[in-house]
Amino acid sequence: MSRAFNASSVAGAILMMALPAFAQEVLPSWNDTAAKNRIVAFVKATTTTGGQGYVAPDDRIAVFDNDGTLWSEQPFYVQLGFILDRVKALAPQYPEWKTKEPFKSILDGEPKGIARSGEKGIVELVMATHAGQTTDQFSTIVSEWFATAKHPKTGRPYTEMGYLPMRELLDYLRSNGFATYIVSGGGVEFMRPVTEKLYGIPPQQVVGSTIATEYAIIGDVPVLKRLPKIDFIDDGPGKPAGINKFIGRKPIFVAGNSDGDYEMLRWGTAAKGPSLAIIVHHTDGEREYAYDRQSSIGKLDKALDEAERRNWLVVDMKSDWKRIFAFEQ
Amino acid sequence: MSRAFNASSVAGAILMMALPAFAQEVLPSWNDTAAKNRIVAFVKATTTTGGQGYVAPDDRIAVFDNDGTLWSEQPFYVQLGFILDRVKALAPQYPEWKTKEPFKSILDGEPKGIARSGEKGIVELVMATHAGQTTDQFSTIVSEWFATAKHPKTGRPYTEMGYLPMRELLDYLRSNGFATYIVSGGGVEFMRPVTEKLYGIPPQQVVGSTIATEYAIIGDVPVLKRLPKIDFIDDGPGKPAGINKFIGRKPIFVAGNSDGDYEMLRWGTAAKGPSLAIIVHHTDGEREYAYDRQSSIGKLDKALDEAERRNWLVVDMKSDWKRIFAFEQ
Numbered sequence: 001m002s003r004a005f006n007a008s009s010v011a012g013a014i015l016m017m018a019l020p021a022f023a024q025e026v027l028p029s030w031n032d033t034a035a036k037n038r039i040v041a042f043v044k045a046t047t048t049t050g051g052q053g054y055v056a057p058d059d060r061i062a063v064f065d066n067d068g069t070l071w072s073e074q075p076f077y078v079q080l081g082f083i084l085d086r087v088k089a090l091a092p093q094y095p096e097w098k099t100k101e102p103f104k105s106i107l108d109g110e111p112k113g114i115a116r117s118g119e120k121g122i123v124e125l126v127m128a129t130h131a132g133q134t135t136d137q138f139s140t141i142v143s144e145w146f147a148t149a150k151h152p153k154t155g156r157p158y159t160e161m162g163y164l165p166m167r168e169l170l171d172y173l174r175s176n177g178f179a180t181y182i183v184s185g186g187g188v189e190f191m192r193p194v195t196e197k198l199y200g201i202p203p204q205q206v207v208g209s210t211i212a213t214e215y216a217i218i219g220d221v222p223v224l225k226r227l228p229k230i231d232f233i234d235d236g237p238g239k240p241a242g243i244n245k246f247i248g249r250k251p252i253f254v255a256g257n258s259d260g261d262y263e264m265l266r267w268g269t270a271a272k273g274p275s276l277a278i279i280v281h282h283t284d285g286e287r288e289y290a291y292d293r294q295s296s297i298g299k300l301d302k303a304l305d306e307a308e309r310r311n312w313l314v315v316d317m318k319s320d321w322k323r324i325f326a327f328e329q
Numbered sequence: 330m331s332r333a334f335n336a337s338s339v340a341g342a343i344l345m346m347a348l349p350a351f352a353q354e355v356l357p358s359w360n361d362t363a364a365k366n367r368i369v370a371f372v373k374a375t376t377t378t379g380g381q382g383y384v385a386p387d388d389r390i391a392v393f394d395n396d397g398t399l400w401s402e403q404p405f406y407v408q409l410g411f412i413l414d415r416v417k418a419l420a421p422q423y424p425e426w427k428t429k430e431p432f433k434s435i436l437d438g439e440p441k442g443i444a445r446s447g448e449k450g451i452v453e454l455v456m457a458t459h460a461g462q463t464t465d466q467f468s469t470i471v472s473e474w475f476a477t478a479k480h481p482k483t484g485r486p487y488t489e490m491g492y493l494p495m496r497e498l499l500d501y502l503r504s505n506g507f508a509t510y511i512v513s514g515g516g517v518e519f520m521r522p523v524t525e526k527l528y529g530i531p532p533q534q535v536v537g538s539t540i541a542t543e544y545a546i547i548g549d550v551p552v553l554k555r556l557p558k559i560d561f562i563d564d565g566p567g568k569p570a571g572i573n574k575f576i577g578r579k580p581i582f583v584a585g586n587s588d589g590d591y592e593m594l595r596w597g598t599a600a601k602g603p604s605l606a607i608i609v610h611h612t613d614g615e616r617e618y619a620y621d622r623q624s625s626i627g628k629l630d631k632a633l634d635e636a637e638r639r640n641w642l643v644v645d646m647k648s649d650w651k652r653i654f655a656f657e658q
Binding site: 058135179188189192202203204206210212213214215217221222224231232237238240241244245246247248249263266267270 | 387464508517518521531532533535539542543544546550551553560561566567569570573574575576577578592595596599
């Protein structure tokens with residue numbers, strides 16, 4: 001269908017441009033509380049040309065933790081779900097896993113037993129499931145897994161476990177000239193196949209942990225092989241380092257949910273100019289999960305203690321969010 | 330001055346949109362040779378909706394080596410010029426350098442003596458001049474150096490030693506929806522302070538070699554300290570690894586000038602879809618420098634041998650470029 005060019009459509013277009021607030025509600029899944037108001041006020045201040053808090057578009061860098069900030073990290077990290085499934089899928093090739101920890105616990109259906117192997121066991125699991133193939137092969141494995149794997153509590157695909165209010169926040173920031181990045185402890189090549197669909201964030205704006213790769217020629221085709229060797233851990237103090245390495249600019253908007261984001265929250269709010277840091281506080285045991293100081297996953301303790309003093313905005317999921325997931329009625 | 334809205338300005342605007350070729354010459358510093366024609370044909374094919382060679386904007390990733398591809402690397406790498414000047418500036422703090430190689434050679438005004446210390450000596454020089462300060466401090470040191478340092482042959486600031494035809498090529502690609510990246514063996518934090526001005530490339534689109542950093546609190550302010558430890562060498566087989574790590578997409582346009590770009594040229598032209606790889610061949614000893622197979626800097630041998638077979642476009646600086654530097658008359 002084509003539409004005729006006429007005076008009333010021009011007038012309509014001008015009205016839409018002049019009055020965006022009337023055209024579309026901002027952050028519709030957020031309740032009209034102080035949290036939403038502060039975010040909107042920050043965006044207005046940083047984008048108002050000539051205003052005191054104005055920030056040039058090039059410097060509007062926003063960074064978001066992923067697990068527990070953009071999508072659910074309970075009852076276990078999504079990437080751990082991938083590891084569990086991969087161990088089961090690969091087990092026929094490794095008969096020794098039947099008696100060898102931490103693989104044995106997983107194959108016996110007691111994944112909590114992994115904890116007994118400590119950090120060494122976790123690294124072993126990551127290497128067994130994340131290395132040994134080319135980057136293209138790994139990307140395919142990840143995409144195929146996301147196409148079928150389901151969240152253990154909701155039964156929904158993990159790609160539906162993103163928080164709707166945070167997706168709205170990402171869109172809102174982008175529509176105001178912010179560049180949005182993920183800065184996560186998760187593996188960068190585990191996230192990249194799904195971040196565009198989930199969050200509208202393209203691969204080159206995903207910062208995460210990396211394993212070493214090696215260039216090789218197979219046949220006459222160049223490939224990158226994923227080696228069983230950690231290259232970089234993008235967590236805790238690694239997050240500012242990752243931001244500096246990959247982005248090379250300081251963010252002015254930072255979102256996290258745990259003490260693993262503490263250094264990034266500090267990093268993003270240390271400059272003299274305007275900045276806003278938010279902490280997603282998991283307070284809703286009914287619609288999602290309620291946890292903070294005592295949780296082994298996404299422990300939020302030190303950052304919560306310092307939030308008020310540092311003027312970080314604590315978002316209360318229960319009272320600040322109308323909806324948490326898009327699939328909710 | 331305000332301009333009245335009228336029919337003729339609308340007609341003019343429509344004409345400009347419909348006939349961009351008439352409005353502005355493409356790649357004006359390139360001669361009208363096969364090289365220019367092939368580049369223009371590639372860009373037209375990849376951007377023509379519905380055409381056989383069409384590439385969606387998200388996949389229009391272009392990567393450029395820096396030294397010898399975007400700016401001059403003779404008689405020595407720009408970053409070596411920085412090292413030499415920093416050693417002299419720091420020498421009063423390190424009296425032992427007067428008798429210790431490779432520092433002694435530099436302080437004695439015989440920088441060629443560095444070669445005797447081999448790779449170990451080079452690493453020592455990099456660490457002595459690139460580590461020990463915060464990332465902010467280093468950025469300031471680099472910016473201040475670029476503000477005064479001059480190229481030894483032309484006497485021009487290094488920031489004027491970029492190749493005008495390549496800057497035009499970057500602009501041309503960007504105006505056609507390509508995202509342009511630097512992928513260089515140079516230090517990422519050495520390049521970032523000047524790439525926007527030189528090439529229109531922002532910090533987050535610069536991939537390079539990195540040294541390790543460490544998060545620390547000084548006073549109550551978080552900083553990143555640059556450690557005397559190489560993190561990643563973005564050269565040779567490291568370039569595809571760097572592209573994968575930082576960008577996470579495969580390029581379809583690759584530009585290099587030496588065997589250090591060989592693996593990146595292979596990586597960018599291995600996919601089944603459309604791609605174009607160009608090699609800047611230094612053939613103009615009068616306007617710039619003439620070198621290839623025998624050069625210790627920017628050696629071009631293997632990549633030149635394979636260029637024809639792999640359909641890589643060899644750009645002859647002498648015959649394909651009308652002007653090399655913007656400062657030429």
